[in-house]
Amino acid sequence: ILNVEQSPQSLHVQEGDSTNFTCSFPSSNFYALHWYRWETAKSPEALFVMTLNGDEKKKGRISATLNTKEGYSYLYIKGSQPEDSATYLCASPRSGYSTLTFGKGTMLLVSP
């Protein structure tokens, strides 16, 4: 069974704060790590797909790092804005298939 864990469960920050969340996954039989952003009343949207140890990806103010040896990934948001408010999900393919096992997500609320 593949367990993907995320922390914290929720986070409330002020506009302009930088923040980060953690995704933990089993380091054995690693295939890929996906990050999604899920805004209320919208569909989950892919942010990053990471496969290599030490991978760093960036999209605007959001970036992610990957450590496959120790089984974790960090997602960073620099200078949070209210529009960043969403649930951030990480997921990993299960058993070599492309189907994803998701963590429960980190719910971010950014207040103006």
Added chain:
Amino acid sequence: EAGVTQSPTHLIKTRGQQVTLRCSPISGHTSVYWYQQALGLGLQFLLWYDEGEERNRGNFPPRFSGRQFPNYSSELNVNALELEDSALYLCASSLAGWRRLNEEQYFGPGTRLTVT
């Protein structure tokens, strides 16, 4: 380019009834995935179809089934509905998911099923 579409948006059914949910993938995508998000739980993988075949299924009872059509659209069928089947059902599609583990999945807006 049209995204993943799902129908219906909302559905209310009674225990014991049967329901069919529909999904149309992004044009050119051959893989369709179904996920369930029940209250308080994360997204749980249900079924994966690729090129018309069921490739993998999650830990759900056989009353959850589906199929993929030649145009790659897909149906999810749930028989003998139970109260705990109340959930948001999300469909996602990707390019040729078979053994391509770094493909992004593109999600539809979901179908909210309520079983009373």
